[in-house]
Amino acid sequence: MLLFTPNIRSGLFQVPATGGAPVAVTTVDLSKHSTHRWPQFLPDGDHFIYLATSHAGSKEFSGIYLGALSGSGAQGRLLVRADANALFASGYLLFMRKTDLLAQRFDTRSMEVQGDPVRLADKTLNDQGIWRGVFTASNNGYIVYATGANSADEGQLTWFDTTGKVLGMVGERGSNSPRISPDGHKVALEFGEPIPEVWIFNFASGLRTRLTNGGADSAPVWSRDGKNIVYFSIPGNSSKARLAVRAADGTGSETLLFQEDQWETPTDWSPDGKYILYDHGDPGATDIFVMPVSADQKPFPFVQTPAWERGGVFSPDGHWVAYASRESGRDEVYVAPFPGPGPRWQVSSKGAGTPRWRRDGKAIYAINGDDVLEFPISSSNGSIQTGESKVLFRTTIGETLLFTAGYDVSPDGRFLINSLGTSRTGSRPLTLLVNWTAGLNP
Structure with a gap:
């Protein structure tokens, strides 16, 4: 048997x-x-x-x-x-x-x-x-x-420059899924055992403030005006995941967006504030969907194939979305026009995932194992051109069970990474x- x-x-x-x-x-x-x-x-x-x-x-x-x-x-x-x-x-x-x-x-x-x-x-x-x-x-x-270390719970949020030089550390061990505020002054993160919650860490004061309480909350994402945060939430004694929004200063109560009988993990908020990208489906088998913030609109698919797609992020101008797909058998980064339809362009060819756009929109960062990669990119006449990729530096990055990125890039180009400290290679x-x-x- x-x-x-x-x-x-x-x-x-x-x-x-x-x-x-x-x-x-x-x-x-x-x-x-x-x-x-x-x-x-x-x-x-x-x-x-x-x-x-x-x-x-x-x-x-x-x-x-x-x-x-x-x-x-x-x-x-x-x-x-x-x-x-x-x-x-x-x-x-x-x-x-x-x-x-x-x-x-x-x-x-x-x-x-x-x-x-x-x-x-x-x-x-x-x-x-x-x-x-x-x-x-x-x-x-x-x-x-x-x-060896492999758990995101063991990691330490650490600042790196583009050469891999360590610039400092942030908060306590066990903080993960960092998302830096648009002004670069704060970071939203998940922290806590046995149930994770969303916290806000102020870089200047060193103070950490809890934003959520009462359920398993993770994968925070800022609105581009810095006023709100959307996150993945599972209330106590529930198996249903949903997207919830709350004011970043902690005032008021959370607002639930359109609820589906599927897991919903947010990955980015559009520059115009109208749309939220999220991973739709069970972790490890997701598609990329779009959640309109307006209450009178329903979610719609952006990338939906038999392959595993995840981690969509908007370009700074909101015209493009970079994401990871495993249709080739391993993670590769692609770019497609938003909201579509239209052709897509493959950015990586040797493995890469969890993309992030550079502030000027002229490069995409991504991770492949211990390698932090940079892909030059430009757009003209509705098409994408890519340049030769390069490895910026090597470190270890902790992922969560939801496969959210264990790193983010600040407006001034520094990397905030949940570093495990030792190489996995x-x-x-x-x-x-x-x-x-x-x-x-x-």
Whole structure:
């Protein structure tokens, strides 16, 4: 029997290894979770463990749960709180909290954990984009795990110039999705555990002020006049995402824009203030839609294909939109006229994503792995011309579960980056633990 999840917002299904009709074996409690994943059968062949967590960023109910094929799709039972996948090996449950790899004895007769968890390793690589720790274990006493920073929660907002020189740091670790105000004096960001909220950081005073409260709020975007901020919001005890707008000074209450039964993650606000670009659909499978700010208009698609498109941003004059598409099999940056229709132009050819326009509109910045790239660009007679790209500098940039950019560019051309501090390029160190159960209490 095989266990699998058909999409990123689903419970688990079983299907015979020889083929057949899938049957649900878990049911997602939408008041707590949005996804079940990373199942592993236990020795009896009926029970299994799996991770249940939420795309909203809330970790309050994130954990390893126990299910059973004989449970007929019932909701599972919480075993331990965890931030990534788990494995059962050598009589122990191996799981992760942040970057700590923990072990806790597990009785397969009572199906209960016993004693307290013991930390086996810290700084274990944890890919929070998919909630998977990079570790494995055998039943004869071996564990192998990778180390390194990969979580946006570990990053530090850092100023860089165009050569990669560090100019200073901003706020506390764990701040992410920075969007600098049009006047360059403030930055909107997401911060907080277990539920993220939108905050405003004033560069001059060093003060951070909370803008939102009461739900999972992230991906803030400024209006071009600097008076309002749109953000992604999931109210408490809800699984529905929506776009909400609030005054940047915190006055008044939030205003909900047109609500759809889809995830809505804002990416930019047009210079004339009339339109908001947003990623439409489940994270990892989005199209780019346009939300008119006027209440009498409905959203409409801007780029909608079978491929994954995301991260649309307006040019300074509002006539063009740069975005990332994975139609070639990897992220590349494209430019298309707004509001369309019209031809599009491919800007990158060796991989690039999360574009940002330079203030004068004559270049697009983008990210490819650790590389911060610059693409010269110009427009004439309704067409786009691109020049030879160059690598400005290298660093590491933390992404969120919603794949929002972990960086922004200030009006004066500096980069504000959620830097993880160490390069992701090259090989990762692997550590082998031998006979690891010997030092644990029986």
